[in-house]
Amino acid sequence: MEARGIGAVLMATCHAAGLVVGLMAGISTEAARAGEKAVRVGVLTDMSGIYADFGGRGSVLAAQMAAEDFGGRIGSLPIEIVSADHQNKADIGSALARRWFDQEGVDVIADVPTSSVALAVSEIAREKNKVLLVSGAGTSDLTGKNCSPNTVHWTYDTWALANSTGGALTKAGFDTWYFITVDYSFGYALERDASDSLTAAGGRILGKVRHPVGTGDFSSFLLQAQGSRAKVVAFGNAGSDTINGVKQAAEFGLVQGGQKLASMLITLSDIHSLGLKVAQGLVLTEAFYWDLNPGTRGFAKRFAERNNGVYPNMVHAGVYGAVTHYLKARAAAATDDGTAIVRQMKHMATGDPLFGKGEVRGDGRVTHDLYLFEVKAPAESKGPYDYYRLLRTVPAADAFRPLEGGGCALVN
Known part of the structure; x- marks a missing residue:
């Protein structure tokens, strides 16, 4: 499949996945048109290729559920979820990340299956002082030779x-x-x-x-x-x-x-x-496995009810856990500075119904x-x-x- 122009990619993604999902019922269309500032979480994933079931729409739903469970806002700022298809191409993923950070007000990018895309986006997040939460990509270099003060690697690695x-x-x-x-x-x-x-x-x-x-x-x-x-x-x-x-x-x-x-x-x-x-x-x-304990079973049931009966996998669970911890740290840090938020994520112990207790280490690796x-x-x-x-x-x-x-x- 040939790489399309970034505008076309965004337009297709918007049509297919609904680019912005408002999570608070009180967010009116008038407020959105007036340009109300929000905390924006971008789920950059594979919507149509070989990793679409691995991440894809399930990862978008997991991020949405994390925002909803958090309460839908941080202070006066509503939380919004945006999504796009990187087509497993580093150049498309990089261009989408730059557009999100520079023009769309995205604060943090999550998921990013395909290690080559994640490595490229990690450098952009560092450059723009934003945050990258990796769930789908696997290379251990993300917390090794290519580690970044702006990247957290959540679910697994090679x-x-x-x-x-x-x-x-x-x-x-x-x-x-x-x-x-x-x-x-x-x-x-x-x-x-x-x-x-x-x-x-x-x-x-x-x-x-x-x-x-x-x-x-x-x-x-x-x-x-x-x-x-x-x-x-x-x-x-x-x-x-x-x-x-x-x-x-x-x-x-x-x-x-x-x-x-x-x-x-x-x-x-x-x-x-x-x-x-x-x-x-x-x-x-x-x-992660849905049948490990009451917490995992409860999440899986809620997820499946909104996903045509399809259960979550560990990548989806990782998006939920990573976004949840990011929102907690963002609220505690009271800033949108990327390195400061990741520093706070490392300072706070992780803990959610899906992964239990853990930590974000100095290299950005989450342990569980x-x-x-x-x-x-x-x-x-x-x-x-x-x-x-x-x-x-x-x-x-x-x-x-x-x-x-x-x-x-x-x-x-």
Whole structure:
């Protein structure tokens, strides 16, 4: 898909998603026309591509719910949600971010699946002294060599996924791996972090192959993985790339041939698309699951009621948690200065019904528990979205890369 002009992108997004959502009933059209100032949260996501279910409209809804649950305003300022489709292109995402910050009065950008887009927008947020709240993008470089005083990374990252999923399987005896990895910054970071984690746990990577974003045919990659005789075939991708890869692996009979499939990044939305018959036995790590406790179940029910019965995944939950903490910090800091708000976010402990207690570290990494799951067989599922069996809770202290290990200049 060719990149369109930014004006066309914004116009299409406005038509498709409703660019501005007023969250207070008292916000009249007259007040809006009079130019009343607001706290504006921009959800920059994939509305139409391979990560549309991963983030997309679910992320916009999660941000809206966070603003509503906060009360809809900070002092006299109403909270508004805007949204746009970055089409998984760094140039489009960057141009949208600049327009939002320079012309549209956006204070903070949230979600941003696609690591290349998130890395670019992080630099713009620093330049404009605004705030970036990452939920969808995965590269651990966002809190490593590319860390910023204006960026907070909420839900997961490549180091955490590699350490939890890869480390656990390797220690269980699945010690030889073959990687099928997406060919851009997220895949590179995941492959690097997984290599480090597997080697430390005593594992070996027998081979790897990279595929283009949005590929429809995994046959050649799967044949190479099959021929490697690795105990684990790992998918270092996300969204529809993961769905297509796992489906075709089932068709090629990799599991029947004795190999185990592992997805280094897969969410509830993807499992729903795959179906339990295909996905059963997959081992994965998530930061959120709807059926963990009363708080997660309550949120999921409210979310599904407004999302045509579709349950939230961890990216949606991360948008809710990140926006909630931002609004608390913004109110406490009593300023719209981006670095001051992020400083306040780091000063305040995190805490919400979805992730529990945690913190925003000096490098911008949010720490909370992670969960190692195995996908249930169809006969084990008791109803819609009852897909996971919990294997292990990874405590926050162990889930993410140590603070001193990422090379972030902010740490010192």
